[in-house]
Amino acid sequence: MTTATTSAAPRGAATPARLAERRLAPATGHAPAAGSERRDGTTRLLGAWQAHQSARLAEHLAHHGPPVLPPPRACGWADLLARLVADAGLTGRGGAGFPTSAKLAAAARAGERRWLVVDGLEGEPESAKDRVLLQCAPHLVLDGAELVAAALGADRITVCVAADQGATATAVHRAATERERTALAPVPVELARPPARFLAGEESALVNWLRCGTALPTFRPDKAVPLAIGRRTMLVHNAETLAHVALVARHGAKWFRHAGTADAPGTTLVTVSGAVARPGVVEVELGTPIDTIVAAAKPTATVHAVLVGGRGGTWLGTNDMGTPLAPRALRERGAAVGAGILVALPAEACGVAEIARMATAMAAESAGQCGPCVFGLPAIADDLRRLAAAAAPSGPGSRSGIGADPDLGTRLQRRLGAVTGRGACRHPDGVVRMVRSGLAVFADDVARHGTGRPCTAATPVAGPARDAATRWQT
């Protein structure tokens, strides 16, 4: 396992032996077959590079070998690539976890002209994996992008990096310039800088921004109809997904399946934050237990719960922390791998204060387009802040707790039901998932607040004590 963050200090060279020693094993089955795996299963994407260092083209080619590209005027590469990616079992790493092969096949069927968009926006504040990948290994992402573009006949590649990620944009720009002078650039690569907003990386918002400069999701009655700008069919792929495509093309589907589990093959980048001494981006095999990943980041306190999948994700309590990081196991607990975000909440923090703080931030990140999201999310956030404040220190006779607002519980539940599935995008659904799972996992905290008893963390979210609520975050 290798750590590389924008904030972490550069570490010593990651030798294969050191990495092997620190590698994480999946929870079930499928240990890499001895001898057949040249590189460690957890060092495929980032292993060769150090934090703060961007691989130059020569270094990249020396490490990974030449990229796979269709020969000029080749036919049938779209099908070939879709089949290869299907055999590998690669799923999108941007959050939705949709099979990459299905996306490729749908784009191959639609229209004549195509435009490939590399989504490196990661609007989730708790995610850093795409920017770390684009900074450390930009050529691997570009290998994948050029292969997909050439195979599907796309005549444009646009790499999207958020407006506030200067270092990442510099790395991508330098890599694209390096490639321009070689035969590796079959399709022109351009860099775009959409605004650094939570929703800007949502597929339809990104396409809308490229079309007209407005980074807002659009309403799509039929999601099976591919996004398009003019006569170009738009293909939006997450940056990490394309890096995996580049490696699958080099080493084959069987190689890809040496890591991970049978139904969740391969490795994935995970961003670990919260109450840990070593926050950052790690590459793990799918199927690695979540508590193992968190333990490797050196928790600074007893971890009370882990938020899986970011602010639109799911809280897992102590009993579920051993769940493998894999779609099926997580689905059974109402969670998903998402964009690989893990936030560790220490026992001394108040879960209610935390979900109130996150719901408030998510309400502010609404695109402001759909009524249920515009009015519902602030209302939900307000209910949660009331719940969190209910146990704020109060003098005798002061009205606090449920006594002050007897409808709070039922109102909050009704509102959570009222916003689900009613937006043009899934933003409100994610907030509801995060809040509902939080209310279940932090049931003790909720009960304590509900009766107006002092919260152990005593951290009302609004007001000067806010720092106390976020102090554990590094």
Place this chain on the structure above:
Amino acid sequence: MSELRLTVDPVACDAFGFCAELLPEIVGLDEWGYPVVAPGEAVPPHLAKLARQAARSCPRQAVILTVG
């Protein structure tokens, strides 16, 4: 047998509420006045005329009727 289906475009909708007024049988309102209706909700044949009226009269043209 093709059915008339009703969808509200949540981006276009500005909570005028005409659809809920005309079609209380299938369109409800939430506490903020926005219509609550499943996307592609089937319109019973006897309400088809009112559904067309709702689509025509929506000031934001947010009521989408499809056949299928």
